[in-house]
Amino acid sequence: MFKVIRTIRRKAVCTCCNHFSQPPMPGLPIERSIAHPSLLADILVSKFADHQPLYRQSAIAARDGVKLDPASMGRWVGQCEALCEPLTEALRIYTMASFKLHADDTPIPVLAPGNRKTRTGRLWVYVRDDTRSGSTEPAAVWFAYSPDRKGIHPQTHLAGFKGILQADAYGGFNELYAGGKIREAACWDHARRYIYDVHVRTPTDATRHVLELIGELYGIEADIRGKPAVERLHVRQQRSVAVLAAIKAWMADKIATLSTKSELAKAIRYSLNQWDALVLYCEDGRVEISNALAENALRCVSLGRKNFLFAGSDSGGERAAAMYGLIGTCKLNDINPRAYLEYVLTHIADHKINRIDELLPWNVANKLTTQPTPPPTV
DSSP states (O other): OBOOOOOOOOEETTTTTEEEOHEEEEHHSTOOOOOOOHHHHHHHHHHHHSSOOOOHHHHHHHHTTTTHHHHHHHHHHHHHHHHHHHHHHHHHHHSSSEEEEEEEEEEEEEEOOOOOOOOEEEEEEEEOOOGGGTOOOOOOOEEEEEOOOHHHHHHHHTOOEEEEOOOOOOOOHHHHHHTTSSSOOHHHHHHHHHHHHHHHHHHHHHHHHHHHHHHHHHHHHHHTSSSOOOHHHHHHIIIHHHHHHHHHHHHHHTTSOOTTTTHHHHHHHHHHTTHHHHHHHGGGGGGSSSHHHHHHHHHHHHHHHHOOOBBBBBHHHHHHHHHHHHHHHHTTTTTTHHHHHHHHHHHHHSSGGGGGGSSSSSHHHSOOOOSOOOOOOO
């Protein structure tokens, strides 16, 4: 359902001097456009949160008698991203100003210029979220786009970061660890998955045993989720360290009996090669056992790929990264992304650039309407 706002600006004419006055047009995020902030917010959320391509949104609007040209909608998306660029940068700065980050990446097909074929770009995600260790600081997620998966991209993204990086074993991160200012925390989800895949194909008592031990680690984490970091560290030292020692002993004994080319040997070698990073979470209560926070943040991209054939260009990938970050941060803080984007698009053009942090999601949450979402306005 759509609502049309018609603005009538009556002229006042002076009969003595023939001077006339007229109220100015109401401000809109995009000049000389029919798009109200509510419509723009609806388009952005439908595309990047609900995974509805623009042509499909156009067809939905047509059923209500509203003509929305997909090409115009595409331009609006680009203009909104440009308008929100200072806000996206503020989100990046906040996300990186953390002791611990979760990082991951995923492919995204991008239309190559000229030949109408697609190539593979990447979306990188960086998550700041310490709520599982009792922190009350707002969680945030920042996305970045790159045309390939070269290590220079995460190295550039994390150039100013110092602390612990929780990620997979991607070689592009190794340069970051070499300097010592960033420590690597590995993901037990990955280590378990390699052994589990072998167990599914050829189950044995040995693989079942080690999977049960890994399950004990996750059970301990479930018991202490949301507890203060000091308490989490104490429990891990008391309970998890002994289980980790048993897992490492099993792996060392088992790999000595296996062919180097066997799948189980490869799975065990992955864990042993990553061992220091896998057990780092038992040295700091703020670190997690897995990189699930980053993987969860990337689900929006995975779902979107099923509905979008490709991003139209590198700039389209950059627009997607910006919107995924703002909408993903809203979700992490239980904020309605549509209400948030409508508020931002209503106020950002007149907002002082040196106070852009005031428009970050958690800073405007109390200003957003809690009423049912109104119909988009054109």
